[in-house]
Amino acid sequence: MIESIYVGMTGLSSFSRGLRVIANNTTNLNTPGFKSTSLRFSDAFYSNGSYSGRQFGQLGYGVSTAGTTLSFKAGELRQTGNGLDLAIDGQGLFTLKGEDGRITYTRAGQFQFNSDGILVDQSTGAKVMGVGANGALTEISIANLKTSPGKATAVAKFTGNLSSTGTDQTINGVRVIDAAGGEHLLTVKLTNTGTTTPGSWQVDLMDGTTVVGTKQLIFQDGKPTAATAKLAFTYTPTGQAALPLTLDFGTDVTSFASGTLSTLAFASQDGYAPAELSAAAFDASGTLVLTYANGQTVKGSRLSLGRFDSADAVGSLGDNQFEALDGNAWHTGVAGGAFGSVRSGYIEISNVDLSQEFSDLVIMQRGYQASSQVISTANEMLQELFSMKSR
Template identity: 85%
Template structure:
């Protein structure tokens, strides 16, 4: 009966550990990137039983636990709208490096740029690692990239039909960006010179009432000739350096008879003014994408990801982070082959299944009650034995 009490105690101890694991899972139900665990049970050792010299088989000594097993099944991806909240759709973990140089991993992609412009893990401050051009781990930084320098206009495109039977047309609102980022509005005046050269037009580039330059545009069979489809001008904005402008009529520009109605119009220009950074996010390949207020985008470093062959190679550290227990079972790379894709603006929430946890909780409770009842019964039997002896 003493052995029975011992066996019951192993049940109380093991089911208590199981309750602790369930409690940890349920309290982390809303923890981003959390991976639930389950307790592994095993029967304890055995001995051969005997009575009055007769063997009657093996008797067990209760239950033991052999540790916990983390479940790395993916959690639900929940949209946040923050471009620096990241989730991995598939295999992989984000790579972090602490101040001491230790590498850890996480599925909770809650990141931000610190005051130095370096991407770090929120709350704990570890740097988020990317893959440099040399294939080595590197910081992801926006230092010196918070402003886009801008670009002066070099090419202006037009679209539409310049009526071959018209006499003249003026296109206003031709936008030009100078080298300092200033915007200027020019106009383009077309004068039909078909009487001197078939299909020809005199083209005057105007800055207000000032003629910047004059060129000739010639059409054959309704299309601008190769020699005149791109006209070059030199424009000098007030107080700025001279800049070369190319007026491009090579695409989507025609000249057919349409009375006095012409639809030729300014289409686009390739310049843009300086502007500040408006947003930072990552694309599906894990590449940093910076978007500026002038509509321009730039790409940066690509995120470094890690993955493992077996859960036994992973150790939980807390703060939504994991460490490497067996380096031979770990692999590093980037989103794509053998790794999942990166989802910007999403967070992976806990993979804990609450209904399963409640079901396991009932099992643990019943197991604990049963073990307690075994101890109580064995104790009563002992007391009865002592009572018999005293009589």
């Protein structure tokens, strides 16, 4: 009976550990990237009973626990709208490097750029690692990418129909960006000179009332000739260096008879002013995409991801981080294939199944009650035995 008490005690101890595991899972229900664990139970050792040299069965010594098992079942991806909140649709994990140089992994992609422009984990400050040119791990930094330097206009494009029966056409508001990012509105005046050369037009580029330059545009069968479709000028803004500028009529410009009505208009130009960084995000391949206020985008470093062959090779460290227990079972790479794709603006929430946890909670509670009842019964039997001595 005393052995029965000890056996019952193993049940109390094991079911208490099971309750602790359930408590840890449920309290991390809303922890991003959290992976639930389950407790492994195993029966304890046995002793063989014998009488007169004959075996008559084995007697067990209760239950023991053999550690916990991580569940890497994917959690729900929840949208946040923050481009630096990242989730992985697949098996990969983000790679982090702590201040001590230790490499860890996480599924909780809540990142931000610190004051030095380096991408770090919001909770711990660990650096988020990317893949360098030589395949080695490297920091992801925007230290030199916070502004877009701007670009002077090189080509201005036009679109529409220039009436072949018209006498002239004036296009105002031709927008040009100079090398310093300044904006200038020029005018293009076209004058029909077809009386001397059929289909020819004189093109004057003007800055206010000042003529910047004069060229000739010739149409054949309603289309600009290859030699005159792109007209090269040199424009010198006030106080700025000379700016080579091409007026492109070769793509979407025609010249057919339409009375005196022309639809020829300024379409676009390829320059842009300097601007500050306005947004940062990652595409599905894990590549950093920076967007500037002038509409320009620049691609940066690519995230380094890790994955494992077996959950036994992974250990929990807290702070939503995991460590590699067996380096031979781990692989490094980038998004795609077995590593999965990166989802910017999303967070993977905990994979805890609350209904399963509550079901396990009932089982643990009943197991604990049953074990305590065994101890109580064995104690009553001992008391009954002790009371027989006094009778």
